[in-house]
Amino acid sequence: MIGRIEIATGDAGWQHAKPLLMAVWPPAVVATLPWKDVVWAHADWRVLAFDRADDIIGHVGLFLRDAIWDARKVKLGGIGGVATREDCRRQGVASAAMRRAAQEMRDTHDRDFALLFCEQRHAPVYEKLGWRKFDGDVFVMQPQGRIRFDVTEPYVLDMNLTPRCGVIDLCGLPW
Secondary structure (H helix, E strand, O other), rough: EEEEEEEEEEHHHHHHHHHHHHHHOOHHHHHHOOOOOOOOOOEOOOOOOEEEOOOOEEEEEEEEEEEEEEEEOOOOOOOOEEEEEEOOOEEEEEEEEHHHHHHHHHHHHOOOOHHHOOOOHHHHHHEEEEOOOOOOEEEEEEEOOOOOOOEEEEEEEOOOOOOOEEEOHHHOOOO
């Protein structure tokens, strides 16, 4: 199924990611979702999965942020925009891209831990990959200012630190 996985900068990878993300989340679908009005950050890096015909079949956005966890400065990695082409789902594409994203954050970018937000229906997929629910508050920036982000659930992946609760301030837009 997967021919190759590559890492691209956020801007360079956008040419591949945009058609996939628009197919997975067309405007009519986004309009029905709880996060429809959220202003999101742009990915710093992208994990792109291609099939053997070199068509994009999966995407994971990577975000690198200096943030705060319980008044302590941390190097945070973020995951967002996880998407798999509809005809390639349940074949390990997202899992492979997520594992590569975690490796990139851990090995290349030396993050303290990683954070993602997900709808509850997707949580089992992330839990199988080692992500754990964060039982605390997450604050983000939005056009109206700093807000508690509770639109979807936060999950963390341990790296140098093992956060399970407390307060995380992303010091910027969510992903």
